Amino acid sequence: MNVPVFDGHNDLLLKLWRAKPEDRDRIWLEGDGQGHLDLPRMIKGGFAGGFFAIYIPSPSDGLDHDALMDTPPYDFALPEMIGVDAAQPVAMAMAGILMRMERVAAGRFKIVRSVAEIRECMAQGVIAAIMHIEGAEAIGSDLDALYAFHAMGLRSVGPVWSRPTLFGHGVPFRYPGTPDTGDGLTETGKAFVKACNELKIMVDLSHLNEKGFDDVAAISDAPLVATHSNAHALCASTRNLTDRQLAVIRETGGMVGLNYATVFLREDGRRSEDMTWEPMLRHLDHLIEKVGEDGVGLGSDFDGAQVPAPLGDVTGLPAFQQAMAEHQYGEDLIRKLSHGNWLRVLERTWGA
Numbered sequence: 001m002n003v004p005v006f007d008g009h010n011d012l013l014l015k016l017w018r019a020k021p022e023d024r025d026r027i028w029l030e031g032d033g034q035g036h037l038d039l040p041r042m043i044k045g046g047f048a049g050g051f052f053a054i055y056i057p058s059p060s061d062g063l064d065h066d067a068l069m070d071t072p073p074y075d076f077a078l079p080e081m082i083g084v085d086a087a088q089p090v091a092m093a094m095a096g097i098l099m100r101m102e103r104v105a106a107g108r109f110k111i112v113r114s115v116a117e118i119r120e121c122m123a124q125g126v127i128a129a130i131m132h133i134e135g136a137e138a139i140g141s142d143l144d145a146l147y148a149f150h151a152m153g154l155r156s157v158g159p160v161w162s163r164p165t166l167f168g169h170g171v172p173f174r175y176p177g178t179p180d181t182g183d184g185l186t187e188t189g190k191a192f193v194k195a196c197n198e199l200k201i202m203v204d205l206s207h208l209n210e211k212g213f214d215d216v217a218a219i220s221d222a223p224l225v226a227t228h229s230n231a232h233a234l235c236a237s238t239r240n241l242t243d244r245q246l247a248v249i250r251e252t253g254g255m256v257g258l259n260y261a262t263v264f265l266r267e268d269g270r271r272s273e274d275m276t277w278e279p280m281l282r283h284l285d286h287l288i289e290k291v292g293e294d295g296v297g298l299g300s301d302f303d304g305a306q307v308p309a310p311l312g313d314v315t316g317l318p319a320f321q322q323a324m325a326e327h328q329y330g331e332d333l334i335r336k337l338s339h340g341n342w343l344r345v346l347e348r349t350w351g352a
Helices: 011-019 020-027 039-045 084-104 115-124 145-151 187-199 210-219 243-251 278-291 316-326 332-352
Strands: 005-010 049-053 109-110 129-132 155-157 255-258 296-298
Touching: 005 255, 005 296, 005 332, 011 020, 011 049, 011 084, 020 039, 020 084, 039 049, 039 129, 039 316, 039 332, 049 084, 049 115, 084 109, 084 129, 084 210, 084 243, 109 187, 115 332, 129 145, 145 155, 187 210, 187 296, 210 243, 243 255, 255 278, 255 332, 278 296, 278 316, 296 332, 316 332
Parallel strands: 005 049, 049 129, 109 129, 129 155, 255 296
Antiparallel strands: none
């Protein structure tokens, strides 16, 4: 089975930003055998498009997070807030990388600003890219940069990654734990959500703590969306959503994108890739039960996380869909999960 996949989150821009500038086009257009995404593997795996994250990495704290996350329990202190003066040049550089990816792909990759453009790309076999910001440090308290990024193509933004911002507070990487980890949105954060609604920029709830989640729910006039989060009932990570949060998302006609990161899938919270399809399918079952068949999609976290060994990289998507079919998901449901539900919620959010 190979149904086109529209994906809720990837960190390819971070991977390319970290590469030598002279190597970026080659890594994108030809691949280097590393990570999860490049143009040839996207085409092979049926990757129709998705949200490409602009993310400002934290300075190293000297800890081997990967090793610590494979031996729960763990609890990492949140990094310090990153100021707009430090964040904005990095965000601009990543936006530029995304634009260059479009230019050098010679008609095979397009930054999209409407669902009509996504549908057109899918019909023509062109990969559709949504510019997304994960953690809005590059936007100052005056919000002026939000309008500039919107003009560049920004159509989705998360107010926080895990560290705090001017807008609110994220969840620490903690297992076991709950998303109830601190204060809600700041007054600037509430103004930020209203501005996003005005501009029809989707507000991403992944990484936001529970009080911040509730503040967005009280303020926003758009469907609530968590682009790459899983079920807390099955994996007690702070990054996963409780059944109460899932019910709130359902009430708004919103959706959740299944995160492939092993630490958010495994019941034991470990990072190990040594697992079957079963945890992914269990989370899908639970999300569908709590949010509904129209409220669940895929949000891989490719190039930003360890994924299960059977998946491997983006070329494993057809095998994942086959596992869904063997799990008794019908073709209509697989199409909804693979891309249909993303297009539905974006039409409601963007208005086109």
